[in-house]
Amino acid sequence: MAERIERGEERRWILAAREGDLEAFERLVEAYIRPIYNLAYRMLGDPEEAEDATQETFLRIYRSLATYDPAHPPASWILSIAAHYCLDQLRSRRASVSLEASGWEMVAPSEEHPESIVEQREQEEQIQRALLCLSHEDRMVLVLYYWHECSCEEIASIMGLSREAVRVCLHRARLRLARHLDPRARISPQRPVEHAPVRRRS
Amino acid sequence: MTCEQFQERIAEMLEGTLSDAEAREWIAHRAACSTCQALWEAVIEMDAWLRSIPMALPPPDLSIRISRRIRRRVGWEHWGAMLLSLAVGLGIAGLWAGSLWSLRGWLEELWRWIPRFGLAFRGLIHPPLVYLILMMLLGAVVVLALGLWASMKAIDRISHSRYSG
Numbered sequence: 001m002a003e004r005i006e007r008g009e010e011r012r013w014i015l016a017a018r019e020g021d022l023e024a025f026e027r028l029v030e031a032y033i034r035p036i037y038n039l040a041y042r043m044l045g046d047p048e049e050a051e052d053a054t055q056e057t058f059l060r061i062y063r064s065l066a067t068y069d070p071a072h073p074p075a076s077w078i079l080s081i082a083a084h085y086c087l088d089q090l091r092s093r094r095a096s097v098s099l100e101a102s103g104w105e106m107v108a109p110s111e112e113h114p115e116s117i118v119e120q121r122e123q124e125e126q127i128q129r130a131l132l133c134l135s136h137e138d139r140m141v142l143v144l145y146y147w148h149e150c151s152c153e154e155i156a157s158i159m160g161l162s163r164e165a166v167r168v169c170l171h172r173a174r175l176r177l178a179r180h181l182d183p184r185a186r187i188s189p190q191r192p193v194e195h196a197p198v199r200r201r202s
Numbered sequence: 203m204t205c206e207q208f209q210e211r212i213a214e215m216l217e218g219t220l221s222d223a224e225a226r227e228w229i230a231h232r233a234a235c236s237t238c239q240a241l242w243e244a245v246i247e248m249d250a251w252l253r254s255i256p257m258a259l260p261p262p263d264l265s266i267r268i269s270r271r272i273r274r275r276v277g278w279e280h281w282g283a284m285l286l287s288l289a290v291g292l293g294i295a296g297l298w299a300g301s302l303w304s305l306r307g308w309l310e311e312l313w314r315w316i317p318r319f320g321l322a323f324r325g326l327i328h329p330p331l332v333y334l335i336l337m338m339l340l341g342a343v344v345v346l347a348l349g350l351w352a353s354m355k356a357i358d359r360i361s362h363s364r365y366s367g
Contacts, residue, residue, distance in 0.1 A: 022276065035257065120255070
């Protein structure tokens, strides 16, 4: 995963926070605020909702500190809590809300040269709109794979799916997104890719 | 190779896990089918876009707001535990105070019994009322402290087992 800090250090922060060390927990917040915010923003599509989701995720992490198993990678554990929170939020939405109605707006990318920002924003806007047309599971798999650089095994662990289910989701999401972004690719050959239900890991 | 088989192998082609023979077959189909060629180009472009977009940046003050919220929560938990332990301690002390009060008759009996042996400490045998009250208060303080300590320990254990469970 991108921007990973040494796992040993993260483990120490979690264990220290469990013993009541708030500064250790704040270091964990600093280290994971961007990945969690990014995950929430890509999934929910709204900066304000992403902020709320980030806060709630960290509260959930704080409440669950004692359940953390040091044998597992901290990043997977943290992203799993964030992913499940976002999926819960999406499921609780009664009907799909249009991007305009949900107040969708762009979040500016950073660390880019000023001259490329406009082009980058346009690309990102297109991608973000296309992402929101995917199913929740497909979107989550895509976000974890591309932005968080998780492997299929890590995504399976985070989402509680089988590795094969993740591969199916990733394949389906790639084709759908590509077709959505490029009209030339929309003409479906022989048989379209089925939207098979996601099989949960037993 | 059919278009469907072509699509199924796109992920393997992206990951470079197709065998040489499969890759040749796959490339031959792509060259012959304009639809699959367009799909492949769209997938490649999308893949490059997704890899180029950085993570969204959270507002700069978000981490401070989160820390404040966590600290507020910890503060509430701390004071809640203190108040709860105080209530439990007072309850236990109240229960024990009843038992302590019942000892009064036994002590009076003891004080009446001691002079029969001719002990000289008459002041202790018939202590003034203020001494009695002071002794009772001292006993209540000890009992209250013990009750508080026991309830704090119990709360600590309960909260620990809640997280561990």
